[in-house]
Amino acid sequence: MIFIDEVSAIEVMDSRGNPTVKATVQLSDGTRESAVVPSGASTGKREALELRDGDARYMGKGVLKAVENVNSQIADAIMGLSPFNQAMVDAAMKELDGTENYGNLGANAVLGVSMAVARAAAKSLGIPLYRYLGGANAMVLPVPMLNIINGGSHADNSVDFQEYMIMPIGFDDFSEGLRASSEVYHNLKTILKNRGANTALGDEGGFAPDLSSNEEPIQVIMEAIAKAGYKAGEQIAIALDVAASELVTEGGYRLDSENRTVTSAQLVDYYVDLCSKYPIVSIEDGLSEDDWDGWKLLTEKLGNKVQLVGDDLFVTNASILAEGIEKGIANAILIKPNQIGSVSETMLTVRLAQRNGYKCVMSHRSGESEDAFIADFAVALNCGEIKTGSTARGERTAKYNRLLEIETEVMYGEYLGSSLFN
Numbered sequence: 001m002i003f004i005d006e007v008s009a010i011e012v013m014d015s016r017g018n019p020t021v022k023a024t025v026q027l028s029d030g031t032r033e034s035a036v037v038p039s040g041a042s043t044g045k046r047e048a049l050e051l052r053d054g055d056a057r058y059m060g061k062g063v064l065k066a067v068e069n070v071n072s073q074i075a076d077a078i079m080g081l082s083p084f085n086q087a088m089v090d091a092a093m094k095e096l097d098g099t100e101n102y103g104n105l106g107a108n109a110v111l112g113v114s115m116a117v118a119r120a121a122a123k124s125l126g127i128p129l130y131r132y133l134g135g136a137n138a139m140v141l142p143v144p145m146l147n148i149i150n151g152g153s154h155a156d157n158s159v160d161f162q163e164y165m166i167m168p169i170g171f172d173d174f175s176e177g178l179r180a181s182s183e184v185y186h187n188l189k190t191i192l193k194n195r196g197a198n199t200a201l202g203d204e205g206g207f208a209p210d211l212s213s214n215e216e217p218i219q220v221i222m223e224a225i226a227k228a229g230y231k232a233g234e235q236i237a238i239a240l241d242v243a244a245s246e247l248v249t250e251g252g253y254r255l256d257s258e259n260r261t262v263t264s265a266q267l268v269d270y271y272v273d274l275c276s277k278y279p280i281v282s283i284e285d286g287l288s289e290d291d292w293d294g295w296k297l298l299t300e301k302l303g304n305k306v307q308l309v310g311d312d313l314f315v316t317n318a319s320i321l322a323e324g325i326e327k328g329i330a331n332a333i334l335i336k337p338n339q340i341g342s343v344s345e346t347m348l349t350v351r352l353a354q355r356n357g358y359k360c361v362m363s364h365r366s367g368e369s370e371d372a373f374i375a376d377f378a379v380a381l382n383c384g385e386i387k388t389g390s391t392a393r394g395e396r397t398a399k400y401n402r403l404l405e406i407e408t409e410v411m412y413g414e415y416l417g418s419s420l421f422n
Ligand SMILES: C=C(OP(=O)(O)O)C(=O)O
Pocket: 039, 040, 041, 042, 043, 044, 241, 243, 311, 334, 363, 364, 365, 366, 367
């Protein structure tokens, strides 16, 4: 019987130059695989704990404690277990930690090992990761959400909303959609240049120009779609991640670029207005994680026509999602494995969402690496959507390029495109 024979970790760099965990697992048959954990900037308050050293090394951001936890306690707890029982391996780490949020071991330690175990199991069986995690039923290529203008805490510009994304919905397959999106991206660069705006990139590879309202980025993207020769709304739609938890101030939400502070109701009206003017099909974190009344209002006003995605709101946590489902809040969930801490728990949340008709958007973090685990994971779970930045930074294209590869392998692959929102 094949078992987990060695577990180890080292500290490596993420795409922002911050240290993160790379975990490696070796099986008794000699199979050896690794995984690198991502890291967020606009994190939800209820996310699992990312263990940081807090000393002077790397300005307090080192992860040597998490690395040590993998090399000692985690290794001791899971060596000898079967790599083919992911739930059991993940449960052993959960039990070892003993807290709700991986407060002892660190979710960065646990997730790294969890992903490396899945990868090693797949390799040992000689099948791709998406096939191992999703079985014969894994066949939906996700529609990408490409973040082409960055603001908020992902860039040093004036734009308040964090992400302005395009979604290639009117295409027959993933590769065509990705190509068209990249064309829009290049046209956007020309348009920004011609306006004399900055074309420096934010953390996720979108441009980070100073624009004078939160509507203006949508206008320039509309121009870019047209200039690239595509029909906005039919072929390329727009998605936003406001990351509104980051905008909370005394008395409401602060929109610095517009020099005003608005209430939840006013912000919801702003979205209603934007959705009436532009082909916006998805809004993520339109209200803050603590503003469930605002979320309720948003869901009542737009929930029947726009995808409303809870990120900071649900933090990939099945119990919080269950509360949201019961209260009729949002209609979709962002899936970030490091918010919850293991592969199995991520799958549990996706199952709950899918059973209740909530859409699932697999997602990267703003701090990423060359690891493309989420590309396979999105296909495995038939998520239908993935958000992983623009096509102009290697840690983001790693995911898109992996999906292009998967697309050639999945015989009966489905690309949902416009049917996602019908
Ligand atoms: C990807 C995101 O950013 P971060 O990783 O900083 O939370 C997000 O908010 O959806």
